[in-house]
Amino acid sequence: MLTEKQLNEIREHLSKAQNPLFFFDNDADGLCAFLLLARYIGRGKGVAIKSFPDLNVSYARKLYELKPDYVFVLDKPIISPDFFDEARKLNLPLVWIDHHDVKPENLQDVYYYNPLKQEKKSSEPVTYWSWKVSRKKEDLWLGVSGCVGDNFLPEFVEEFERQYPNLYKENVKTAFQALYETEIGKITRVLSFALKDRTSNVVRMLKFLLNVKSPEEILKDEPKNHILFRFNQVNKKYQKLMGKARKFVKEKMVYFQYGGDLSLSADIANELSYRYPDKIVIVSYLKFRRCDRRRA
Ligand SMILES: [Mn+2]
Structure with a gap:
């Protein structure tokens, strides 16, 4: 776990940062962690990291473009040495909050926080700790949303249920x-599917989410709700794939292979293991390459 002292340190970093740049993992946990911290101080820009498994050096360009005075990296297990070098060159303080079971090297002058590094080991998602840092009552829903996205049910869900009975149900x-x-x-x-969009649309979504007043706005079915629009688009493809995947349910396992222009493996695998808890689930994605064979 992270200690109260460490949470305080993180608060201090945030309050010192006048123009923070948050790099976050491209999923609900990463996104909600960013939103909680940026909304806590009321400033900061966010960039979703699409490189895997590391935050690679191509993102260093953002340091020049956006000229931050502080860098935060959220929910990413590896940062490439070249990215570190660039941040050091610019003399940028780097705060890294993660919860994956890895031992990063090269941590001199990096502020590294990981609940697994402590005596009392625990692996709550980064959203969980971001909520513990911010504790803004009106942002509690972001805390619950990001945790649930990382398959973690936090204890503050009880408080959430009291605050938003319509968004929850009994006996979960x-x-x-x-x-x-x-x-x-x-x-x-919705948040997780809306991240699977063109960068310009994701940027627009982040702006909206930094200012959104209530969770209900995200579910409001109206034409200007771009997030819900994107969700519906992706969800159509997703439901089709889920329908196909169900045909591959065997006695002991589900093995499902698919292709196309959109990778939804983590989402499909999660839902399959929820629907078929006693089976082994394997989902593989084949990225189609354009066939370039031409006749001579
Ligand atoms: Mn993540």
């Missing part, structure tokens, strides 16, 4: 149940 026992059976779970799925 697991994070998956919250993800697939409640409205806050739908919000998580």
